[in-house]
Amino acid sequence: MDFRLTEEHEALRDSVREFAREVVAPVIAEHYEKHTFPYEVVRQMGKMGLFGLPFPEEHGGMGGDYFALCLALEELARVDSSVAITLEAAVSLGAMPIYRFGTPEQKERWLPRLVSGEALAGFGLTEPGTGSDAGGTQTRAVLDGDEWVINGSKAFITNSGTDITVLVTVTAVTGTRPDGSKELSTIIVPSGTPGFTVAPGYSKVGWNASDTHELTFDDCRVPAENLLGERGRGFAQFLRILDEGRIAIAALAVGLAQGCVDESLKYAKERHAFGQPIGNYQAIQFKIADMEMKAHTARLAYYDAAARMLAGEDFKRSAAIAKLHASTVAVDNAREATQIHGGYGFMNEYPVARFWRDSKILEIGEGTSEVQRMIIARDLGL
Ligand SMILES: Cc1cc2nc3c(=O)[nH]c(=O)nc-3n(C[C@H](O)[C@H](O)[C@H](O)COP(=O)(O)OP(=O)(O)OC[C@H]3O[C@@H](n4cnc5c(N)ncnc54)[C@H](O)[C@@H]3O)c2cc1C
Numbered sequence: 001m002d003f004r005l006t007e008e009h010e011a012l013r014d015s016v017r018e019f020a021r022e023v024v025a026p027v028i029a030e031h032y033e034k035h036t037f038p039y040e041v042v043r044q045m046g047k048m049g050l051f052g053l054p055f056p057e058e059h060g061g062m063g064g065d066y067f068a069l070c071l072a073l074e075e076l077a078r079v080d081s082s083v084a085i086t087l088e089a090a091v092s093l094g095a096m097p098i099y100r101f102g103t104p105e106q107k108e109r110w111l112p113r114l115v116s117g118e119a120l121a122g123f124g125l126t127e128p129g130t131g132s133d134a135g136g137t138q139t140r141a142v143l144d145g146d147e148w149v150i151n152g153s154k155a156f157i158t159n160s161g162t163d164i165t166v167l168v169t170v171t172a173v174t175g176t177r178p179d180g181s182k183e184l185s186t187i188i189v190p191s192g193t194p195g196f197t198v199a200p201g202y203s204k205v206g207w208n209a210s211d212t213h214e215l216t217f218d219d220c221r222v223p224a225e226n227l228l229g230e231r232g233r234g235f236a237q238f239l240r241i242l243d244e245g246r247i248a249i250a251a252l253a254v255g256l257a258q259g260c261v262d263e264s265l266k267y268a269k270e271r272h273a274f275g276q277p278i279g280n281y282q283a284i285q286f287k288i289a290d291m292e293m294k295a296h297t298a299r300l301a302y303y304d305a306a307a308r309m310l311a312g313e314d315f316k317r318s319a320a321i322a323k324l325h326a327s328t329v330a331v332d333n334a335r336e337a338t339q340i341h342g343g344y345g346f347m348n349e350y351p352v353a354r355f356w357r358d359s360k361i362l363e364i365g366e367g368t369s370e371v372q373r374m375i376i377a378r379d380l381g382l
Pocket of ligand 1: 089093122123124125126129130131132133155156157158159204207212361364365366367368369370371
């Protein structure tokens with residue numbers, strides 16, 4: 001058992017750490033406040049190859065692995081989660097389904113631009129009426145000649161409405177199985193297709209510099225060959241995508257949790273109360289020690305899940321544990337970091353205020369904490 005990073009992984013981690021501090025940190029607070037998408041930062045992330053980390057070179061990728069993506073996400077989220085979720089959703093939810101399940105033609109058409117970061121894709125699973133219970137999907141797609149006709153709506157879809165979004169993959173009911181259950185399939189809908197409408201961005205509690213929209217499909221027609229993978233495999237496809245995605249979200253949560261430690265340490269040394277730095281008080285020291293312990297154990301949990309995935313082992317339970325633990329830790333650390341900052345922790349100009357607002361969604365997105373517990377319990381045989 002060896003959790004030390006390889007030289008390549010270490011070099012990647014260091015370069016993303018520097019990028020986050022030098023390029024992201026100076027500009028992100030303004031984007032967050034104005035709810036604007038950081039195109040310039042995303043463009044530079046593309047140039048660094050971050051969108052291509054886990055993809056082979058034949059598709060324009062960096063030939064790295066999924067763990068490399070996780071390391072990059074952790075370092076970005078240590079400074080800002082909007083930028084980190086933009087990368088996570090672009091790679092794990094946007095490009096990955098096409099890479100894993102697409103035809104050679106679909107890969108050739110879409111992957112080069114997605115992998116370079118010049119273009120983004122969204123993944124539309126959640127609907128206004130159903131999220132955790134993805135089997136409750138209402139969006140329908142009917143084959144009419146050589147076209148799918150899609151009707152329905154999707155809620156909270158990340159990266160679906162930027163100026164550089166080129167497509168959304170949408171899960172839809174495409175029929176009924178012999179046992180009466182729904183047949184679910186996944187279909188690629190290019191941006192700008194008539195009948196595909198992107199609503200204005202939501203007003204969110206956090207992730208304010210990331211892009212999230214409700215989507216509607218009104219007799220939206222796409223060619224039959226836009227089916228992603230086999231018809232009727234939609235359920236299996238998104239389960240695989242979400243299992244992997246949980247490791248990535250865990251890494252992002254660890255980054256946020258570690259960023260809380262960074263900011264708290266700095267502040268505890270600077271801020272004086274009762275004649276000395278607050279960091280001299282054991283109550284503050286113990287808070288920071290607990291925060292470090294939590295970030296560290298959550299990191300080990302996602303390293304473990306990623307190692308199992310890369311070894312080709314069953315990683316479902318480990319990924320759920322990592323996501324559940326890391327998101328809990330992120331919320332805990334954000335709460336304590338705010339407490340350590342006192343009144344300034346409630347002011348948006350301090351990064352911990354952003355961390356606090358960005359932490360809660362980690363217990364909700366890509367499977368709520370209740371869903372992670374359901375997965376773990378089921379895997380234990382309950
Ligand atoms: C900012 C943001 C970005 C997002 N990006 C995307 C995206 O890109 N693509 C996408 O498809 N989705 C996306 N989502 C949706 C997200 O994945 C869902 O919100 C999440 O899965 C929860 O679904 P829901 O909101 O419908 O909650 P619900 O499923 O309605 O759950 C409500 C509550 O009930 C609990 N619950 C539900 N079922 C059970 C049960 N059986 N037992 C116990 N408790 C239960 C849940 O845990 C939760 O606490 C995003 C959401 C947000 C807020």
